Amino acid sequence: MDMDELDTAILRLLLEEPRAGMREYARILGVARGTVQSRLARLERDGVIASFAPRLSPARMGYPVLALVHLHLAQGRLEEVTAQLGGVAEVLEAFSIAGEGDLVCRVVARDNVHLEDVIQQLIKLPGVVRTKTEVALSERVSYRLLPLVSQTVRRREL
Template structure:
């Protein structure tokens, strides 16, 4: 953990994750510190790349994209950036990571159902430089993406 993040920063992060709409004034009241202190700490955390946004979290399922799948992609040598650019043009690709192992990229996609998933896979395979894929449909999400337990563990370690 960067030395610049202290116990107050962690307390602010807990509030920001639990209640992002509460606002700086409410954070200051709950923490017993000045509003300017909270704002300065939030600005610092954003500048350090710890806090990366305040936007709403939208569930693709609520938009009709109830199916998810992980697709492992193998890519021809020397075209990783071009493949990334091509995949970024497919709206159903909601996350993409470079990985080590049997594949080069791990792609998280959403689809409206099995037929639409097949269409999405075909568009992915049509990106120049993609040489092979392996699809792993998500049956059910067991633990949603979360950060609060990690922040709380850091607080306990202090």
């Protein structure tokens, strides 16, 4: 999708000031509120804006342990296992991968004992052959998109 400077300015504002509102965005950008609304609608329709949901903190919700669990699957079981992962609340995300294993899951737990229980739940899923777990010690770079949004316009200008 082609994005111009106004699109990226709107995305920047959404990331920096998510609660400001349409009227404030229009004022800051010096454009009509309808312009901001139509741009946001297009960005959402085109899938650039994936969600307006708040970003929650699993750690603050009682799940401070974060792990990446690699799942090695039996041949031909990817879709079946992926569907079953939806039933495990502690699995926040799952990605099919090239490399170590077939899927990597971002998993949270209350403590290490609970993490072991979650891993045991995953290994028992039909189609999972084995797992490999990496426990995150600390977050060094938080999930971010602002640098990517800024780079999008710069890349087009080159």
